[in-house]
Amino acid sequence: MLPSLSPTEVERYRRQMMLSGLGETGQRQLKDTTALVTGVGGLGGTAALYLAVAGVGKLILVRGGNLQRDDLNRQILMTDDWVGQPRVFKAQETLSRLNPDIKIEAVCEYVSADNIDTLVQGADLALDCAFDFQERDLLNAACVRWGKPMIEAAMNDMEAYLTTIVPGRTPCLTCLFPEKPDWDRWGFGVLGAVSGTVACLAALEAIKLITGLGEPLLGLLLTMDLARAEFTKRHPYRDPNCPVCSQRHLANLPQRLATLQPTAHC
Template identity: 75%
Template sequence: MIELTPAEIERYQRQIMLPGLGEEGQKKLKSTTALVTGVGGLGGTVALYLAVAGIGKLILVRGGDLRLDDLNRQILMTNDWVGKPRVIKAKETLEKINPHVEIEAIPEFVTPDNVDILVRGADIALDCAFNFEERNLLNEACVRWDKPMVEAAMNDMEAYLTTIVPGKTPCLSCIFPEKPEWDRWGFGVLGAVSGTLATLAALEAIKLVTGLGQPLLGRLLTMDLGNLHFAKHRPYHDPDCPVCSKISQQKINQTLNLVNSEQLTVNSVLS
């Protein structure tokens, strides 16, 4: 069992005080590796709040260099880093904020060649990519390797958030069977909007890891932040989903087998 050092207990004492988290929840955070893709205005802020909460390890994945027009929302970045790989700066900043967290920076986009290695190396994934190609790849890999995924995306002043657990909840392909057109440069971005969504996404991961509160399992939270309108929806769990239907049926069969086995045991005892 992973133990907390005296310095960690002092650092996290205010959240350890939370009913439902405590030292056991803090130890669960410390023993968890989180994969964050798309480390920009959304993913960078997610990584920040996971780091200050005491996640054990962060795997940060994002290709491309920092642009000047990223700086209205990418809070891990500094002006002198424009033109350099942003994920390297994210690692540097987070290590200064919390040296207790192990951080691996991978300056690549999510591709068919690397997605399985990335997902297998993590306990939970947070999908903050800027396009549906990367999102679909991560969703499929998380289903394939039975890893939970927090899905977060935004467009202008609108955002959505859900938590996906393979075999138990709808996957991204169930929720968006027809992928919308997504132009990464085609909409405005306000840093406070991406930051709002990011803090909620980090909170979802913390809840899922520690058991604190109730995560958005089988629920899609939509947000109109221009009018501060929030709504929860129950997305369709497609029994014929090309991505998750097979694993869902396998888990149903496992549950039925367990129930039947327990019933047989009870019957044998009664007879």
């Protein structure tokens, strides 16, 4: 049974509940959801912000390391006085002030083989906003292993991509990138408006997947050249021999996955 909304929540979310594809039921579905966000920086922090204000019931924020001053051009949950301190705790503090009605767990660690299964098992879906492919591959494999949907978002310079991965139904990250790009986290420029644009779209994908609002990017890869404002939807190849997702059996996917799939658009 979905949780009820308090009078404060009804008031807070009144305008978005006016959307015909969301309504009170969709809002209660958001409240009933736990979202894992990895890499709480320009992408993950902004995505987490919009999930928080939309009323996702619990956020698990995962990011190791301390805030640096050159993070501040894009990491909108941070403030200058926090430089040198663990950024994930500042993200937790900022989001808690924005929406005290939700739960926020801060994990001051990088994604690793030691923690990824526990993190994924504790969530209903994940947003992959990590800064390198090592963390992304770990999250992708765990989401396939535990049958959890994953919103995959990344940017490089003025380009970006976005897709929604549902184990057993869409290509996974390894299908998309069987050979990993040579991606140096320090080797490209970052404009806050670019990471913010992709992050907003990633949060919207999660909201659509949870509530059935609109049509998520299932089996579609959205590529963006933001220098030219060019957006293209591509149909990625699902590798039947993928070493990650070809070994999953649909019969073993947890029941929770079915409630997060908008069957009207599949």
